[in-house]
Amino acid sequence: MSAKLILLRHGESEWNAKNLFTGWVDVDINEKGVGEAKRAAELLKSEDLLPDLLHTSLLRRAIHTANLALDGCDRHWIPVQRSWRLNERHYGALQGKNKAQTLEEFGEEQFMTWRRSFDTPPPVLDTDDEFSQFNDPRYADIPADERPRTECLKDVVERMLPYWESAVVPDLKSGKVVLVTAHGNSLRALVKHLDGISDADIVGLNIPTGIPLYYELDENLKPVTPGGRYLDPDAAKASIEAVKNQGKK
Numbered sequence: 001m002s003a004k005l006i007l008l009r010h011g012e013s014e015w016n017a018k019n020l021f022t023g024w025v026d027v028d029i030n031e032k033g034v035g036e037a038k039r040a041a042e043l044l045k046s047e048d049l050l051p052d053l054l055h056t057s058l059l060r061r062a063i064h065t066a067n068l069a070l071d072g073c074d075r076h077w078i079p080v081q082r083s084w085r086l087n088e089r090h091y092g093a094l095q096g097k098n099k100a101q102t103l104e105e106f107g108e109e110q111f112m113t114w115r116r117s118f119d120t121p122p123p124v125l126d127t128d129d130e131f132s133q134f135n136d137p138r139y140a141d142i143p144a145d146e147r148p149r150t151e152c153l154k155d156v157v158e159r160m161l162p163y164w165e166s167a168v169v170p171d172l173k174s175g176k177v178v179l180v181t182a183h184g185n186s187l188r189a190l191v192k193h194l195d196g197i198s199d200a201d202i203v204g205l206n207i208p209t210g211i212p213l214y215y216e217l218d219e220n221l222k223p224v225t226p227g228g229r230y231l232d233p234d235a236a237k238a239s240i241e242a243v244k245n246q247g248k249k
């Protein structure tokens with residue numbers, strides 16, 4: 001048995017374009033992002049990788065991207081499950097801050113530690129901050145003392161894996177083609193798990209916006225091809241470079 005999994009980071013968002021730390025702030029995709037989502041649909045169609053089931057985060061940029069990608073390949077009707085556990089990493093007190101200014105103010109080492117280190121979270125965000133989601137009704141089911149106010153990638157792995165095991169794995173095992181539409185850092189957490197990437201090596205992994213990453217998984221849900229396969233490898237390469245260099249302009 002082999003399972004088919006497609007990972008899709010949302011298309012470019014309004015705040016990606018403005019170079020702002022986003023995290024749980026619920027911004028939409030911009031025009032470029034809409035184009036990326038539609039192109040994702042074309043790629044899925046051309047490879048005959050038509051999703052049977054969708055899992056998304058609770059954030060508009062992932063939901064909108066998934067809707068466009070599915071609509072474009074006539075799969076707008078498939079069952080959907082949404083979970084905060086697929087949300088972007090909560091970026092703590094950096095949410096709403098400009099990446100270039102943060103780099104300048106704190107220096108490259110601190111900036112990259114906050115962006116990419118495995119276990120150093122940014123400072124905590126006040127619950128009444130304008131960029132806080134602490135009292136957002138969509139998170140009311142998360143006990144207040146477990147509701148994130150900042151997260152490092154390790155925290156994301158820990159909150160994402162229970163959802164992976166309980167919701168996504170059964171769908172994969174039932175032979176369905178599963179689409180997971182999520183975010184740069186929640187997908188880094190998932191890829192780390194799938195490919196068994198070390199805490200040190202995950203620092204160097206970046207996920208491009210809007211390009212489907214296809215994994216064929218064996219019976220133990222291990223990737224047949226390590227790292228999976230981007231359906232548009234050239235575009236993925238260029239976009240990965242851009243994500244990597246964010247802030248440095």
Ligand SMILES: O=C(O)[C@@H](CO)OP(=O)(O)O
Pocket residue numbers: 016020021022023024088091115184185243246
């Ligand atoms: O701002 C964010 O939420 C993320 C993803 O866009 O940024 P970064 O790539 O810096 O982790």
